[in-house]
Amino acid sequence: MAENIHNIHTQASTSSAVLIRRIWREFMSPYKGTILIALFFMFIDAAMTVTFAKLLQPAMDEVLIAVQDDPAKVNSIWGYVAAILVTFVVRGCVSYIHSVLMSKMSQSVIADIQASLFGHFMLLDLGFFKNQSSGGLVSGVVNDVAVMRATVTDSIVGLGKNVLTLVGLLGLMIYQDWKLSLIVFATFPLAMFLVVRLGQRIRKVSKKLQNEIADLSSLLVGLFQGIRQIQAYGAEKVEIKRTQAVIHNVRDLNIKSAQISHLNTPINEILVGFVIAGIMVYGAFQIAAGVLTPGTLISFIGAFSLAYEPMKKLARLNNSIQQGLGAAERVFRYKDLTPAIRNNEGAKTIDFEQAEIAYKNVSFAYDDADGALIDDFTLTLKPQTVTAFVGPSGSGKTTLMNMLPRFFDVGAGSIEINGENIQGLTTECLRGHIALVSQDVFIFDDTVTRNIAYGTDEIDQDKVIAAAKEAAIHDFILSLPDGYNTRLGEQGTRLSGGQKQRISIARALLKEAPILLLDEATSALDNESEKLIQQTLNKLQKGRTTLIIAHRLSSIQGADNIVYIDKGRIVQQGQHDTLIKSNGPYKKLYQGNIDI
Ligand SMILES: Nc1ncnc2c1ncn2[C@@H]1O[C@H](COP(=O)(O)OP(=O)(O)OP(=O)(O)O)[C@@H](O)[C@H]1O
Ligand SMILES: [Mg+2]
Structure with a gap:
């Protein structure tokens, strides 16, 4: 700024x-x-x-x-x-x-x-x-x-x-x-x-x-x-x-x-x-x-x-x-005030259907904080794999994720998609290839359809319905007074936390982006719904490069790579079975509370 x-x-x-x-x-x-x-x-x-x-x-x-x-x-x-x-x-x-x-x-x-x-x-x-x-x-x-x-x-x-x-x-x-x-x-x-x-x-x-x-x-x-x-x-x-x-x-x-x-x-x-x-x-x-x-x-x-x-x-x-x-x-x-995140000179628009994401020696500190929050972070997310970030609260997981769509820019190092530095891409191109489902779902005071098809100019009603079905929210929408044309009120006042979450999952499904970011996407759901949604999310993850942050370890056990982060650094990484065998912090986390 x-x-x-x-x-x-x-x-x-x-x-x-x-x-x-x-x-x-x-x-x-x-x-x-x-x-x-x-x-x-x-x-x-x-x-x-x-x-x-x-x-x-x-x-x-x-x-x-x-x-x-x-x-x-x-x-x-x-x-x-x-x-x-x-x-x-x-x-x-x-x-x-x-x-x-x-x-x-x-x-x-x-x-x-x-x-x-x-x-x-x-x-x-x-x-x-x-x-x-x-x-x-x-x-x-x-x-x-x-x-x-x-x-x-x-x-x-x-x-x-x-x-x-x-x-x-x-x-x-x-x-x-x-x-x-x-x-x-x-x-x-x-x-x-x-x-x-x-x-x-x-x-x-x-x-x-x-x-x-x-x-x-x-x-x-x-x-x-x-x-x-x-x-x-x-x-x-x-x-x-x-x-x-x-x-x-x-x-x-x-x-x-x-x-x-x-x-x-x-x-x-x-x-x-x-x-x-x-x-x-x-x-x-x-x-x-x-x-x-x-x-x-x-x-x-x-x-x-x-x-x-x-x-x-x-x-x-x-x-x-x-x-x-x-x-x-x-x-x-x-x-x-000039936006801190802008398209750089000569920013490119590229199209890709698969994404390999590489964090390269990334460091980062918030403006008002002393000391780096993220310190020399290097990690590669292979195409069509699921990577999960776990670790204590405040360790920098959300921050790392936020740097990918350039909500914040890296302080040092770089993030690359298929070898292209994301700072060399236009934000429209970059964000157009990323679907985000986060804990703080925002519902706009608009119809269900428009909330699901958010950001698209031409709405394909069939696709909206298909996405809603996959996100297990279709039946609920039909029960609303005007079905898909029901207005959801300011910040989705008519919806429960779980329903909001599903709307946002449907939104992500519709976007068909090669990169999927899930920041505690299932946190607002009860165990029963979570299982249901989990299946949807698994479907959603197919063919995409996925980055998940989850507090419920149950939802990430199948991840291709689980990365344990503490104080902005990688402490441990690997698959669930391997990590559980070694006596590291992940094992402690898993045994201590599956539901932190
Ligand atoms: N916009 C901001 N400005 C300044 N500091 C921030 C900002 N956002 C987060 N922080 C600080 O950065 C640290 C890391 O935050 P972050 O949200 O990345 O943690 P997290 O690992 O996602 O935690 P949690 O598991 O609780 O979601 C925290 O100490 C937080 O207070
Ligand atoms: Mg977080």
């Missing part, structure tokens, strides 16, 4: 400009067209606002004030009223159009981010998932990305409509009275300074908040999965308390974030109050001196009042952008 995932919570911030450029390049640029059209409508929207503010001046000077001296002038109000109405109608319509366009764009962008993030997760290696809680990953795809959505819309509407409106109105203000405009502009640097400071604090809180939400999600997923244990140990109250603490953390951070972002309001209101007061005083003296007409002042105040709204939104925009960037940082951290 290029980067340990725990760092996601702690790493230093990336600069805003870098993040924004990256969001644009990777996710928003495909929607350039839509964004441009939306910007065009925003431009019209802004132009209408400015036109309205401008119209206030002649309406005031030429009609409302003039009418006091000459009542006949009242009729010229109609022209201005019509013009003002047009500005509002047009503004209403274009505003609808650009809002809908922006929603379409932002929803699509978010869907793209979610799909690409999930797609990326699928490529990451097992080592990554072992260090990650699934709740945290779900939170990344759902919450972080949702926070980014608001940012994407807000930023474009903000930079489009609000900036355009603001620029137009400020232009009008300068046109009406540039000196008066100076009073107003003098307050801007102060306002900007405060906005930026607030934004920085918000981003920090937002990142913390998203981390906290991820923690909450992983806690919840863990608890729901472990509900049986929780209830069995009467730990409900403890868990409620523990969860409440995290929920309260999230609440507190949300409140803190709101407190900071709402600080914008008092700051703005007070500033605006001073500015309006300044304009009034200055304006009154100017009108008295005959330099300014009342219409110009009204138009000026109108423009300023209208400008206040986009200004406020732009101030808030920074908050929203900072929140989104906090989330984007987390999303990109995930996206930047």
Whole structure:
């Protein structure tokens, strides 16, 4: 792994400009067209606002004030009223159009981010998932990305409509009275300074908040999965308390974030109050001196009042952008993780029907462990033979098996299939030739058929049924309400441990792969079923190179080679009869407990 995932919570911030450029390049640029059209409508929207503010001046000077001296002038109000109405109608319509366009764009962008993030997760290696809680990953795809959505819309509407409106109105203000405009502009640097400071604090809180939400999600997923244990140990109250603490953390951070972002309001209101007061005083003296007409002042105040709204939104925009960037940082951290297991340059695809597997001086250590777990391990598995790994718990049997489909890569040495280093093969080719039945069977929330034919694009129902029959699960499937079309529920909730095992055996049968890996495949079965399944497994092993890990020695007595492993090294190997004659650890294991 290029980067340990725990760092996601702690790493230093990336600069805003870098993040924004990256969001644009990777996710928003495909929607350039839509964004441009939306910007065009925003431009019209802004132009209408400015036109309205401008119209206030002649309406005031030429009609409302003039009418006091000459009542006949009242009729010229109609022209201005019509013009003002047009500005509002047009503004209403274009505003609808650009809002809908922006929603379409932002929803699509978010869907793209979610799909690409999930797609990326699928490529990451097992080592990554072992260090990650699934709740945290779900939170990344759902919450972080949702926070980014608001940012994407807000930023474009903000930079489009609000900036355009603001620029137009400020232009009008300068046109009406540039000196008066100076009073107003003098307050801007102060306002900007405060906005930026607030934004920085918000981003920090937002990142913390998203981390906290991820923690909450992983806690919840863990608890729901472990509900049986929780209830069995009467730990409900403890868990409620523990969860409440995290929920309260999230609440507190949300409140803190709101407190900071709402600080914008008092700051703005007070500033605006001073500015309006300044304009009034200055304006009154100017009108008295005959330099300014009342219409110009009204138009000026109108423009300023209208400008206040986009200004406020732009101030808030920074908050929203900072929140989104906090989330984007987390999303990109995930996206930047490179899978440790990848197809090497020039990786080949080969086809083979028989496999000779050779572990050659293989050593291995997990990232966080000190000292090698597997140490100079050499073993050949002849084609169409059955090899069994036995040995104490934690001796490295599963680890050795996991290296064959490259769930983990060897630290040193190599594993070869028919003389080809597995690292020179594509993972699709390698894994396509391996069927795996393990202790932790995973059943997908899908139909029985799809669970058995898992990973195949075109399902041959006859083959599925044949496999189910061989795995001794056909009759049970027929007894389900919809037979083969019955959905099995999340993690196969409708199935017993043994039934799950049989489904996974049927899955392996259907795959017809030359290499078969069985990691305690029969552990969930009772003695009676095990005998039944054993016959199936024996059939399954025919013509294949099989590697079995079994705790019940009864199931491996017929193996061609039994390898006793301790602390990652081979201590003894041979057939059952030979091993039982020598006075080694296998004999002890066999005599001590057939059922360890
Ligand atoms: N992903 C991992 N990260 C770090 N250490 C691991 C990981 N998986 C296993 N280990 C450690 O490596 C050692 C060997 O584990 P492994 O699963 O290979 O043992 P095993 O021989 O299959 O044991 P068992 O018979 O109990 O299944 C154990 O000490 C285990 O704690
Ligand atoms: Mg194991």
